Amino acid sequence: MHNAINESYLGERYSEWSLDSDSTIETPNKNQAPWGLENISPIFRAYENSIWQNHVAAMWSHLEARYNITSNDSCGTHVHISLIEGYSLSALKRICQSIIYFEPAFEAILPRARLGNEYARSNWLDNPNFGYKRLSRRESMVVIEKCTSVRELVLLTPTTISSLGGISSISLKPLKEPLNFVVVQQARLSAMSLYKISKIPATVGGLKWFIEAAQLPQQPGLFDTRYINLLLDSVGPKLTREPKPMGKLSPDKLRKLQTKKDEDKRKNVMLAKISQPPYWG
Template sequence: METKLLPSETSVAPHTTWKLTTDPSVDTNQAPCNISGGLEMVSPIIQLTENGLWVHPIKVVWKFLEEVCDVGANDRCSTHVHLSLPETYSVIQMKRLAQAVIYFEGAVPLILPESRRSNHYARSNWKDNEYFKGDSRDQAMAKLEGCTTIEAVIEMMNPGKHKRYYGWNFTAFKSYGTVEFRRGAGSTNAQQVLQWITLSTTFLRASLRIATSEDFRHYPETVGGLYRFLSSVPRAQDNWKKLFDHKDFDQYQEPQKLGQLRPAEEAAFQRKFRHDSGPSLMLNAIAEYKKAQKKH
């Protein structure tokens, strides 16, 4: 029997449904459903609540996948999380998130899998950034503090031809009101998905609790400082804590600038760029959600 993925014909609003789509930029040794490349799963818009009810649909979907599929991932796979606020980001909120990203650039990679630490699709917002060339952490954070508009923060955090291909992608805010966390590894079960969701959302919430840029100094720049920073958020889902298992809390590693892509890597990057330049189910869902909100 030949199995194929068929386009959904449902009339349900796209931001309320789970979807599977192809991603030809992900190489695979298998070709399920006569598909060249990997599969990407796109969630509906999920509203985080303190009662944790938002977790249940994720577990249900993954339970179904595990029952009917063999789910796998390789080093080319990743988990991305788009983050928005109930209203919208203010300039101060955007600056604090950006500064938190820079401040903990020497700690966050140390809790990630090796494949996500030096990754051309999730570059360092500090060391791979032409605006911060040669800058110390304090100098980079001071430049961000000087930004007076959200647009200035976005341009400073995501400059050059790579734009979205940083660990944190601020460019989606312009059209969709979100900031995208891109450093998560590919997920093969619900627990891994929840780790990346709670890591990124708790990181955002912790950054918004920082009154001034000087307040970051209450936390060491180490893995342990990052843990304390995340733990400052009350009543947050703590799935992210598993990422710190067996980590050295005193460790800090200066992020390194990535070198030039080799020819094969450049070809793969261009394939990914072309694919990402096309229609996006995730971004379409976010756009539909924003439209629905405006109607109400």
């Protein structure tokens, strides 16, 4: 782990964790401890029997043994996932459709303090091509199905295929267990037809059934549902919560969001890491 606070990322240390500042984390006093920090992991490769989850657990053990770590409602976790072989148009359609369909389940999982904020916006209601046009959830999914190119789909779903959508950057309570979001992503890739998916309730239990219906083999390091089930089983299976549109941001929230965007542009830690092959298995 190395210090990347307020300085450009220097050196090819892609296999290390990076500690950086984060202006979105609220602190009692701006210029003294506790400090708001972002911990950026190396790129992990998920494959059968890979030990990337052990590295996450080791990182937390190291920090907790040496520092007093606190959190508040402004803290969160986001995960970036990509496939080595890339995504086909069909796969991207299934992902976007399942994200929109199961949004009530994801909303039910989110901590209440993270609901309705600019970093976890609705991929349906806050999409200018869907919610702003008063399209229903199913109508939005039909529009997605009609896309004939990846570019068309990206332009249609800017809040889904980006870092600001609620599921693309799902915000959770600070997690000390390495949740296996690869399981959710792979379940989306093997998603069923629009007709079949509409038969599943958009509840937490329905989402869990959807993941299990993909029949992914239980492989430690790759498809291991133990961790994702910790999250899904922490709330009732019938729980569902409809998203609320963010609409126009207040001047304060807009300023905060712009500050974060400008801050990210000045950082090249993540950009440097994603430009290199994974170094940790």
